[in-house]
Amino acid sequence: MLRALRYERKGHWPRGAARGTVTLAFDERHRRRFTLTTDAGENFLLDLPRAAVLDAGDGLALDDGTWLEVRPADEALLEVHGATVELLCRIAWHIGNRHLSAEFHADRIRLRDDHVIAAMLEGLGAKVRRIDAPFTPERGAYDEHEHHHSDGHGHDHHHH
Numbered sequence: 039m040l041r042a043l044r045y046e047r048k049g050h051w052p053r054g055a056a057r058g059t060v061t062l063a064f065d066e067r068h069r070r071r072f073t074l075t076t077d078a079g080e081n082f083l084l085d086l087p088r089a090a091v092l093d094a095g096d097g098l099a100l101d102d103g104t105w106l107e108v109r110p111a112d113e114a115l116l117e118v119h120g121a122t123v124e125l126l127c128r129i130a131w132h133i134g135n136r137h138l139s140a141e142f143h144a145d146r147i148r149l150r151d152d153h154v155i156a157a158m159l160e161g162l163g164a165k166v167r168r169i170d171a172p173f174t175p176e177r178g179a180y181d182e183h184e185h186h187h188s189d190g191h192g193h194d195h196h197h198h
Contacts, residue, residue, distance in 0.1 A: 039073075040082040041101045045108075048095030056097070057104040063111045064139075064173045067092040076106060093174060110172030114151040119165040129164050139175035148173065 059077045066074070070089040075081050082100065092098075098106040120126030130147060133140050138155065141148040149155065150173065156166045 040080070041085045042082055042098035042106065043085055043101055044099045045086065045090055045092060046097045046099065048093065048097075051097030051099070051105055053097070053105075053107065055103070055105045056107050057100070059107045059109050060098070061109040061111045062092070063113050064175065067108065067110065077109075082106070091177065094172065110174065112170040113173045115148045115169050115171055115173055116151050116156055116159070117167045117169045117171075118147045118149070118159055119145065119167075121163065121165075125163055129159060129162055132158070132162060139173075141173060141175045149175075 058080070060074055060082075061077050062074070066072075068089065068091045069084055070086050072084045073081060074084050084098070092108045094108065094110050096108040098108065100106065118126075118129055120129050126145070126147065130140070130142070133147065133149060133155075136155070138149050148169075148171070151168055156168075159166050
């Protein structure tokens with residue numbers, strides 16, 4: 039079985055060397071070691087030195103010298119809108135107070151579909167719409183995702 043031993047962020051790996059793609063839901067894109075299946079049906083072992091959150095366009099380096107491109111899968115989400123910025127901020131507070139993963143945009147918030155949460159948000163005055171879309175929630179303040187990548191030579195680079 040092929041093994042993916044490292045990853046590189048979008049734009050930092052040779053896309054011409056891609057042998058295929060792997061489409062994963064958010065929870066599947068936050069792993070260290072797990073057996074996955076490419077979009078063509080080929081099994082491989084994700085075997086990273088530490089857990090990583092993989093994003094759209096990131097590359098997984100396989101032990102045969104080829105790469106797989108990561109694609110986010112559509113998931114059942116709630117898309118939440120507020121009539122005012124103040125209402126949207128209030129909604130964001132309530133989502134955070136419940137420690138729910140959320141994806142923030144200028145005029146909307148996306149979170150995983152949950153009928154209880156949808157009812158609560160509608161009770162606060164939000165307009166809630168069910169959609170299927172990729173989910174990339176906000177990371178924690180101490181997450182090094184934006185500042186870290188593996189160079190494949192046994193050490194890491196930190197960009198600050």
